[in-house]
Amino acid sequence: MGTSFVINVPATSANIGPGFDVMGLSLSLYLTVTARVEEDASQAKSGGDSADNNITIVYEGENSGGLSLDPKSNLITRTALYVLNCSGIKRFPRPTQVLVNNRIPLGRGLGSSGAAVVAGVLLANAVGSLCLTQQRMLDYCLMIEHHPDNVAAALVGGFVASYLIDVDRSGNVPASEADEAEVLRREREQRAAANDESVKLPPDNIGHFLRLGCSPKIKAIAIIPQFELATSKARAALPGSYKTQDVVFNLQRLAVLTTALGRETPDPWLIYRAMEDKVHQPYRMHLIPGLPEILATFNPDNTPGLLGICLSGAGPTILALAVSDFDDIAAKIREVFDRQPNGGIATEYKVLDIVSEGASCAETPF
Numbered sequence: 297m298g299t300s301f302v303i304n305v306p307a308t309s310a311n312i313g314p315g316f317d318v319m320g321l322s323l324s325l326y327l328t329v330t331a332r333v334e335e336d337a338s339q340a341k342s343g344g345d346s347a348d349n350n351i352t353i354v355y356e357g358e359n360s361g362g363l364s365l366d367p368k369s370n371l372i373t374r375t376a377l378y379v380l381n382c383s384g385i386k387r388f389p390r391p392t393q394v395l396v397n398n399r400i401p402l403g404r405g406l407g408s409s410g411a412a413v414v415a416g417v418l419l420a421n422a423v424g425s426l427c428l429t430q431q432r433m434l435d436y437c438l439m440i441e442h443h444p445d446n447v448a449a450a451l452v453g454g455f456v457a458s459y460l461i462d463v464d465r466s467g468n469v470p471a472s473e474a475d476e477a478e479v480l481r482r483e484r485e486q487r488a489a490a491n492d493e494s495v496k497l498p499p500d501n502i503g504h505f506l507r508l509g510c511s512p513k514i515k516a517i518a519i520i521p522q523f524e525l526a527t528s529k530a531r532a533a534l535p536g537s538y539k540t541q542d543v544v545f546n547l548q549r550l551a552v553l554t555t556a557l558g559r560e561t562p563d564p565w566l567i568y569r570a571m572e573d574k575v576h577q578p579y580r581m582h583l584i585p586g587l588p589e590i591l592a593t594f595n596p597d598n599t600p601g602l603l604g605i606c607l608s609g610a611g612p613t614i615l616a617l618a619v620s621d622f623d624d625i626a627a628k629i630r631e632v633f634d635r636q637p638n639g640g641i642a643t644e645y646k647v648l649d650i651v652s653e654g655a656s657c658a659e660t661p662f
C-alpha cells in the first residue's frame with residue numbers, strides 16, 4: 297500500500313517569434329511522471345541509487361535509451377532532490393519509484409527540459425508535502441532553467457508572458473551587466489569554486505507571469521526535424537549586443553502579438569507580421585537548414601489557414617500557428633526540409649492544441 301502521485305506537464309513553444317525569453321505557449325503533448333511512494337520503509341527497492349536517495353527511476357518514451365536514470369543526474373529527480381534539500385530533506389522521504397512517460401521530443405525546441413524541471417519541482421512538492429505556492433514553484437524552476445518562457449507556460453498553461461526581476465542579488469554583479477539568471481549562475485560558480493556545498497534557496501518572487509488570451513480557433517503545428525539542437529548551443533549563437541532598430545522591431549511586434557492572438561477571429565496578416573523576429577532567429581539560421589526558406593516563403597496569401605511561422609523555442613522545430621488546413625501547411629513546410637542537400641532532413645509533425653491548463657499533480661492510493 298502507498299500513495300501514487302501522477303504529474304502531467306505540457307510541452308511548450310517559447311518565443312513565438314519576437315518574444316525571446318518572454319513568451320510561451322503550452323501544448324497538448326505531455327511529460328507524465330508517476331511517483332509510487334511506499335507507506336512502509338521496508339518496501340524500499342534495492343539496487344541503483346535507491347540506497348542513497350530512496351528512489352528508483354523507470355523511463356519510457358522519447359529517447360528512452362539516452363537519458364541517465366541516476367537520480368542525481370536525471371533532470372527530473374535532480375531538480376526534486378534540490379527542492380527537497382532546500383527544505384532540509386536530504387533524500388526522498390519514503391521509498392519511491394518514479395515512472396516517467398515522456399512524449400516530448402528532447403532537444404527540439406518543445407520545452408522538454410522546462411517540462412522536466414517543472415515535473416521535478418511538483419514531484420518534490422508532492423513527496424515532501426511542501427505545500428509550495430505556484431509562485432514559489434516558479435522560483436525553484438528558475439534556479440534550474442534560467443529563462444522563464446518555457447517553465448512559466450508549462451507551470452500555468454496557455455499563452456503566457458513572463459519576466460525575471462532585474463536586481464543585483466550577488467552584491468557584486470551590477471544588474472545592468474547581467475540578467476537575474478546570469479547573476480544566479482555566477483553565484484553558483486563562485487560557491488562551487490569555494491567548495492561551498494550549502495544549498496542555495498531561490499530568492500523570493502524572481503519570476504512573474506501573465507496569462508494572455510488565445511483564440512480557441514488557433515492550433516499549433518509543430519514540424520519536428522529528426523535531429524537535436526541543444527538549447528545551450530542555440531543560445532551560444534546569439535550576439536552580445538543588438539542594434540537599436542532591431543530591438544525596436546521586436547518590441548513593436550511583441551506588443552501587437554500579445555493581443556492579436558486573443559482576438560476571437562484572428563487577423564492572419566496582423567499575426568504574421570507580429571511573429572517576425574530580429575533578435576534570435578537570424579542568428580540561428582545556420583543551425584537549422586531550411587529555416588531561411590521557410591520563413592521567407594510561406595505567408596497567409598499563399599498558404600490558406602496560416603497565421604504565422606517561427607522557430608519553436610531554440611529550434612530546430614518550426615511552429616506554425618493556423619486556423620485550418622493544418623495537414624497541408626505541415627506538408628508544405630516538410631517539403632522544404634525534404635529538399636535539403638545530402639538527402640534532406642527527415643521530419644515528423646504534430647497538430648497540437650494550445651492548452652489552457654498547466655502542470656498538474658493528482659494523488660491516489662495504490
Ligand SMILES: Nc1ncnc2c1ncn2[C@@H]1O[C@H](COP(=O)(O)OP(=O)(O)O)[C@@H](O)[C@H]1O
Pocket residue numbers: 327363370371372396398401402403404405406407408409410412525526527528609610
Ligand atoms: N523527461 C526528461 N527526463 C530527464 N531529462 C530530460 C527530460 N527532458 C529533457 N531532459 C534533459 O534536457 C535536455 C534537452 O534540453 P534542451 O537542450 O533545453 O532542449 P529542449 O528544447 O527539448 O528543452 C535533454 O538532453 C536532457 O538532458
Ligand SMILES: N[C@@H](CCOP(=O)(O)O)C(=O)O
Pocket residue numbers: 308309310311316317318404405406407408409410443445446527530531576608609610611
Ligand atoms: N527563449 C529560449 C527558449 C528555449 O526553448 P527550448 O524549448 O528550445 O528549450 C531560447 O530561445 O533560447
